[in-house]
């Protein structure tokens with residue numbers, strides 16, 4: 013799972029149906045044993061709380077095990093290449109989640125293994141599993157995407173979650189508004205991909221004043237400090253937008269306020285008790301969606317599935333590999 017571009021509507025509806033089942037499973041019995049004997053490796057070269065922990069929780073709740081690689085104490089520090097690290101780890105595990113500061117790193121990983129790879133964030137590139145849980149949350153909160161107004165605000169240049177989410181929302185006829193300072197605009201490549209689908213409209217502005225009262229989903233993002241070359245530039249941009257109860261007073265009564273988290277001041281804590289604040293539900297949904305992804309990728313989306321093939325029952329997620337598997341690959 014490298015990019016949201018691998019997902020079409022049928023795969024999304026299969027994934028979300030399985031995620032609904034996972035939610036019910038967790039709420040009724042905490043989980044089951046369908047991934048017994050399977051191991052997830054998590055290899056994170058960048059910080060993470062939710063993505064890393066929800067993937068681990070997802071695997072453990074389905075009876076699997078987790079191997080967590082500590083980048084700081086691993087041979088990565090001796091200069092081992094990403095491809096060698098992946099080639100080795102894949103001989104221990106069945107599925108691997110990778111977070112890396114370089115765009116395209118997950119695609120490099122896929123080139124050296126037959127194991128499923130989950131892109132858990134590749135620099136400023138994509139964060140597909142986050143966008144999947146975001147879309148699942150949007151549907152749960154406002155019912156549907158068609159005809160809705162989704163406003164993304166903040167660091168749209170460096171925020172990989174909004175890159176993936178915009179591409180995913182492009183599968184629907186909806187309005188996307190991108191609100192950012194000129195220096196943090198949504199990249200041209202993402203805008204072009206949305207336009208090429210021809211369904212969603214995408215507009216940009218520096219202020220949310222004209223759109224806030226029409227917005228169905230307000231998706232707020234953190235200014236990505238770690239991507240700035242200059243501390244001064246980050247300081248000048250970090251607090252351009254802050255969502256407060258005064259802003260929420262301008263919004264629809266049934267709007268959903270979302271954020272991939274962590275927040276560092278973009279949504280004031282005074283908003284947390286507003287019934288429209290969906291960010292904690294959003295992160296909880298992350299575990300259900302990642303349980304569904306792991307089950308589908310490992311051919312265990314049906315509780316009593318005897319199939320162990322990820323090819324026949326992966327829910328229609330199109331393959332991200334070149335398919336040219338050399339004999340040395342695991």
Ligand code: NCD
Nearest residue numbers: 062063133173234272273274
């Ligand atoms: C995001 C990320 O890492 O891209 N966090 C997450 O995975 N929920 C957003 C961010 O760090 O701002």
